[in-house]
Every structure is written in structure tokens, then in C-alpha cells.
Amino acid sequence: MMIHLHKEIENLKKRLLSLCAVVEDNLRQSVQAITERDDRRAEQVIGRDLEIDQAEIEVEEECLKILALYQPVAIDLRFLVAVLKMNNDLERIGDLAVNIAQRAIFLNRELPIEVPFDLNGLSEKTQTMFRLSLDALVNLDASLARKVCAMDDEVDAINRAMYDGVKAMIRRQPEHLDALIALLSISRYLERIADHATNIAEDVLYTVQGAIVRHAREFKRLPPEDAPPASVRRD
Template sequence: MTKHFQRDLEELKKAILAEGRLVEDAFQQATRAVIKRDRELAKKVLVGDERIDESEVEIESDCLKVLALHQPVAADLRFIIAVMKVNNDLERIGDLAVDIAERAAFLSKREPLDAPVDFEGMVTAVRGQVRRSLDALVRQDAVLAREVCRCDDEIDERNREMYDILQQLMRTDPETVERAVHTLSVSRHLERIGDLATNIAEDVVFMVEGEIIRHHRWEE
């Protein structure tokens, strides 16, 4: 491996980790804005999204340049492919964080729903998935990445519970429909972010072990 190629790979790693930090911050701000009913915090997410979008384009361009210049093989090729896929997933998480922030801004101006939903529990579960998937990426830890994949069903179940509770609330109190729909959208976005965290974990396994584990059925 040439020094130039090694430097390019290190720069890609630094860039994807920096993007991961931006996305994690956006997610935390967006969900905190919902929980705290903080419209100003929600606005910060909207402003910060442009930097995430710029980073996504830069990383994709850099990956393509490395592929063209160095024609990597084996582990180096897997690394670049994984970076490109993770890059796309991170940008999508950033977009979902923006949508959550927009819902937070709307809900902050309305009365909170009187429903027994464990929203904070769902946020904590998803935040943990995002954090562990990024930790697995930083450490190139396939064992941790597989653990992230195994935990995805918990978030899916939380989303279903949220849907059932809010659907019942809308039936019994039509005045809550608009607020409940926005809250359901937040729940769906959280569930989708959990899926994307799982995608990142799957990409880490591919990067480290060369194994494609999409659609794998995980046993308890």
C-alpha cells in the first residue's frame, strides 16, 4: 500500500466519523426538542442539516476518487464500499432528525397529549442503537455490530405499542388527531432511524469480516 493510498483511507475514516458525530448531535437535539417542547432547539437542527448534506456529498466524491486512483482490492475495497453505504445511511438519519425537529416545533405550540406513551424510553433505545453502531464503526468491532442488529426488534415493538395507544386516543378524542398524527410520525421516524443504525452495523460486519448479513434472522 502506498503512503498516498494510506493517507486517503485515513482521511475517509476521519470524515465518516466526523459526519457520524454531526448526525448524532442532530438526533439528540431533535429528540430533546420533542421531549422538552423546545422550539428553539428544533430550529438548530434545521440549520445544522446543511453541513451534514455537504459532508455526505464530499465523502461520496472522495470515495469515488480513491476507487478510481488506487483500484483497491480485498479489505481496502470493503472499507470504501462500507464507507459509501454508511455515508448514505448517516445522511438519511440527518434528514429524519430534521423531520422530527419540524414535528417538535409544531407540537411545542400545542397542549401535550394525555396518553401513556413511553416516548422517552423509545428515544433512549434508538439513541443507544445509533451510539453503538457508530462505536462499532469507530472500533471496527463486528461483535458489537452484531449486537446492534439483534436489538432492532425492540424498537419495532415500541413503535407498534405507540401506534396502538395513539390510535385508540384518536378514536376516543377526535380533538387529539392532529397532535397524535405528528407524534406518530416522530415514532415512525425513530423506528426508521433504528433500522438505519442496524444498516450501519451490518456495513461494519461487511467491512471487518467480508460477510453480508442483511435479512439475517437473529435468534434470542
């Protein structure tokens, strides 16, 4: 039994989940800073980003240490590779939450305006995707991870519709140009967070199935849900 390796992986998991918790909370607070016009929340988000950056470095160092010392294979290797990649996604989501918080502070200085697209729908969907991707990670749940990947199309559709709404509004109310551009940026940030959630879900699929599903649609090589053994011999 490789007890040391498994202990190290347990510790890594704790660090990763702790990072997930902070990033998830920062994302929620950044969206609330817009909807509640709350500068204090936005500033908290910006302040906590340093904590996320520090945690990202620690998780990466742990992964590198485990790879160097234990040369893991199979599911342990797949998990470590997936953690290295999703660590990066988590840090990027943290940065995007900061960007949203900065736009929230800007918007809070402007007069309230009608949002020309479904901001609540977009932010809820994005947060749901992120939460589901983390649930898929915690439970190594391939079907949940696939669900997250499918949801990305819905977010992309809302984001595309947002452009038309913002353009029309700029024509009608050019005096709110700055605020509308800030909203446009927020929509883009949320859409990119959804992309990172999809990446995390794809990394979960890799951990569970051992198949790289990224760009699968483009390559038309989506793996079957449960690949049957290549050849089975009856002894």
C-alpha cells in the same frame, strides 16, 4: 507499502467521523426539542442539515476518488464500499432528525398531551443503537455490530405497540388528533433511524467479516462468528 492509499483512507475516516458527530448531535437535539418543548433546538437541527448534506457529498466524492485512483482490495475495498453505503444512511438519519424537529415545532404550538406510548424508551433505544453502531464502526467491533442488529427487534416492537396506543387515544381524545398524528410520525421516524443504525452495523460486519449479513434471517444463511479456514493443509 501503499502509503498514498492509506493516507487517503485516514483522511476519509476523519471526514466520516466528523459527519457522524454532527448527525449524532442533531438526532439528540431533535429529541430534546420534543421533550423540552424547545423551538430553538428544533430550528438549529433544521439549520444544520445543510452541513450534513454537504459533508455527505464530500465523503462520497472522496470514496469515488480513492476507488478510481487506487483500486483498493480486501479490507480497504470492503471499508470503502461500507463507507459509501453508511454515508447514505447517515444523511437519511440527518433528514429524519429534521422531520422530528419539524414535528417538535408543531407540537410546541399544541397543548401538552399525555404521550400514549413509551416515547422516551423508543428515542433512548434508537439513540443507543445509533451510538453503538458508530462505536462498532470506530472499533470495527463485530460483536457490538451484532448487538445493534438484535436491538432492532425491540424498537420494532415498541413501534408496533405505539399504533394501538395512539388509536385508543384518538378515540378517547379526538380533539388532540393533530398532535397524536404528529407523535405517530415521530415514532415512525425513530423506528426508521433504528433501521439505518442497523444498516450501519451490517456494513461494519461486512467490513470486518467480508460477509453480507443483510436479510440473513430470511435466507437462513447467517454466517458463523468466525468462519474456519476452508481446508488447512499441514506442510
